[in-house]
Amino acid sequence: MREQTFRLRSNLDFVALLERLRCEHGPAVTDVTGILADVDKDLEDCEAEVGRLQSRIIALHNQHRLLEQYRTYLRSFRSPIRRLPNETVLRIFEYACGMNELTSKKLGDMPTLVISSVCSRWRSLVKTRPALWSFIRINMQLIPPNEFLILGLYLESSRQSPLCIELIGKPKTLELHHQTCGAGSRFRVLSTRSRTLQECSASVYIRVLPSQDLGEIQFPWKQLRLLSLERHPSGMKNVLHICDKLTELQFREVDAGPGSYELSSPPATASVLETLSLSVSQTSLSESLAEVVFSSMSCPSLTSLLLEARNEYRRAWPKEALHTFISRSSFHLTTLSIKFIALSDADLIDLLHRLPSLLHLTIDDSKQSLATTATTPSPITSRLIHSLHAFPHTKSASVSSALVRRLQTLDVTFSGSTAFDDGEFIEMVSSRWLPADSDAFGLQVHTANHLDSGIGTECLRSVVMRFRNRGVNDKVYSPSRHLEQAGMRVVIVDKSPES
Structure with missing residues (x-):
């Protein structure tokens, strides 16, 4: 794309203008109206040009970072080990x-x-x-x-x-x-290290309901695509075998009495399941729905994992069970949503490291829906924001790969009142802006090549940031306006004066 030359319509001759202001006779009203119209158009053009240049500055800044990383790799040619x-x-x-x-x-x-x-x-x-x-x-x-x-x-x-x-x-x-x-x-x-060899077969007939087998109920189970359950029976393998076309499975945790949430051993495989939703709740049961589900299932085709608490959920984050579930399933997750569940920033960062294919991330640290207080601990910290930066700084001289490099949409709700670095957040968002059409500015950017080599990130396309309990400084977030004009969807919502 050829750069357009920016030219002013107005002749800014302040000397002549001041002389006419001091004299008795000024220009005609129609002349003044025409001059003012030109000035207004020039102001609009200036604002548009400033926005365009700001977007170019951001792209140039990111290109500078890529050049620094490129230089780092070039220097490796001088490594002594290459001469051994x-x-x-x-x-x-x-x-x-x-x-x-x-x-x-x-x-x-x-x-x-x-x-x-x-x-x-x-x-x-x-x-x-x-x-x-x-x-x-x-x-x-x-x-x-x-x-x-x-x-x-x-x-x-x-x-x-x-x-x-x-x-x-x-x-x-x-x-x-x-x-x-x-x-x-x-x-x-x-x-x-095994004493015996297990038989490579399993009984299909497993009791799921207290008084009858699920397969005996006359219902077109094979046509089901979505199933919602309020319990996890030990015979979950039978449920998934009969409903083998499920693409979405929802679990809702309720205080239904002992035996409502039982482990399935060995883990049951849902081969075509794409979406898994867990609505957890604080109950009097010793069993945790999240622990049971993650320990009892394997979902190789899973693309979306949605976790949400319905009340002030106090159970510990199921770190080991979730990590084992990810390893066992070997899926390529693209969507992750965690709402109203307490976990540390370290646990969230560790989880994101295991999900390199992630495209859409939603995090809400509110204690519950529409609450103005945050969970303890909250994962939304400077450490998390820094880890999402496209060019994270490290103490070592080596190049550090960015977290979730393919991320395209980010939706964050922060319910704390302080301890949030707005400047660091907007800098992180800006670092992920490197659109494919950057060659319009003379920048040679090949996103696919960078991603394949572990450098850079996908261009972030949408950012939504909600503050439940604090206001924001518009000046700090002014760079977001340039990004929005250049094509990124940027939504910043702070606490309204009435709340």
Whole structure:
């Protein structure tokens, strides 16, 4: 797009203007009206040009940050390790690579795979040393329900090297044994921590209701797409088996008596479920709906997770159960909503680290709907805002990857009265503004390439910030107006004077 030249219609001759003001005869009224009209148009053009330039400044500022990161990567070409001979590098790899835990969700637990991902040279070197791929540990309870492709990769890459395999727990399927037994002639060490082999079958007939089986009720269960429940029976696997086309499942926690929320073991799989909603409530029961659901289900197709409390919910954040649920399901979540539930900023940041595919995030720290007091603790802190910055500052010299880099919409409700840094918030929002049409300003931005390489973020498209219990300084939020004029949806709502 060609830049338009900005020209004023008005001739700002203050000397001539003041002389005519002092003389007896001034210009005709019609002339003054025409001049004023030109001045008004020039003022409008100036405001539009200021907005355009402000948007360009923000884009240039982010381009400057990208250039700094690009320079950091260029400097890595001068790293001393690049001058080491291959023989020395391989000795280092042998020292660094131990057991590879193939069922772990942490890449750091698979050192051979991590090293082979650094660069083409390292990958070529690792491929020439099959022994690095021959140390394998597998937790049977964490094997994904679908294909276990990574085991095939390790067995193939280890070639004819003697294998050291450690199996932990009771296997749920014989497929793993078929894969490993195919390489039985290469076993050097085979270690197992399971006493028995479970049968690879389960009864379909599981009692769900007190007096009758769900399958005996004459109802088109296969047509159901949404199901809402106020309990979680131990036979949840049967419910999901009969209603196997569910795309949305809602749970509502109620004080319904003992046995209302029971664990399902092994976890039940909802293969096509896309939306899971939990409406939790403080009850007299020892069981927690959130803990039970997250410990009892696997949802590989889940895209939306909605968590909301209906009263002053006081239970602890189900951190371990939720993290295990995420690891077990291996889904690509795009929408996360957490309302009226107390959790720390560290727990929320930890959760967001596990959801790199997230596009839409909603956080409300109110104690309950329309409340003007915040939960304790509240996740909305400077630490959270800083972690969402597209270019987070770290004490180390290394480049730090931004959190939830694909985020497109952010909806935040803050119910505290103080301890909120407005400047840091608007700076975070501005850091995520780098639209695809930035080349209109002469900026060469390739968002997809940056994301693939772990640099930069998607362009944030919508921000809604509500303050339940405080006002805001319009001057601090003035940069948001430039972003809004450039195409971002920005809504800032503070406490009204009447409340």
